Amino acid sequence: MRLVLALCLLAAPAFAEDAPTVPKAKDEGFSLMEEGMKLVMRGMMNEMQPALDEMGKALSEMEPHLKELGPKLQQLITLIDDIKNYDAPVMLPNGDILIRRNAPLVPRPETLPQPGPNGEIEL
Numbered sequence: 001m002r003l004v005l006a007l008c009l010l011a012a013p014a015f016a017e018d019a020p021t022v023p024k025a026k027d028e029g030f031s032l033m034e035e036g037m038k039l040v041m042r043g044m045m046n047e048m049q050p051a052l053d054e055m056g057k058a059l060s061e062m063e064p065h066l067k068e069l070g071p072k073l074q075q076l077i078t079l080i081d082d083i084k085n086y087d088a089p090v091m092l093p094n095g096d097i098l099i100r101r102n103a104p105l106v107p108r109p110e111t112l113p114q115p116g117p118n119g120e121i122e123l
Helices: 004-017 027-079
Strands: none
Touching: none
16 A cells, blocks of 8 residues: 555656647748748848848949940840740851741831831931
8 A cells, every 4th residue: 555655756756747738730831931931931032142231332323334334235125026026046157147027027007117208208
């Protein structure tokens, strides 16, 4: 009897302890993944920051030239129309690059040459 009582007294603290709480896999998993992604993104930003600074500096130096190019690029985009209308570029034996149009060009009325005062058209 004393042996049973001694065993019960020894086991009592074990019964009194709360069961260890197991973190919910759903909550813990997302927070760990979130922390890992934050660390990865911070590392990438730290590595890329000097390159981004240099690129920003180069773009600010090129800004006046890009403003001059803006209208010319807009004309080129208008002339090309849609890139889907062209085949893949082909390099000729002499080194020239040929880009064939696969859809016929339908001239817009505003791009057609307008007749002059005597009816002549400049080409």
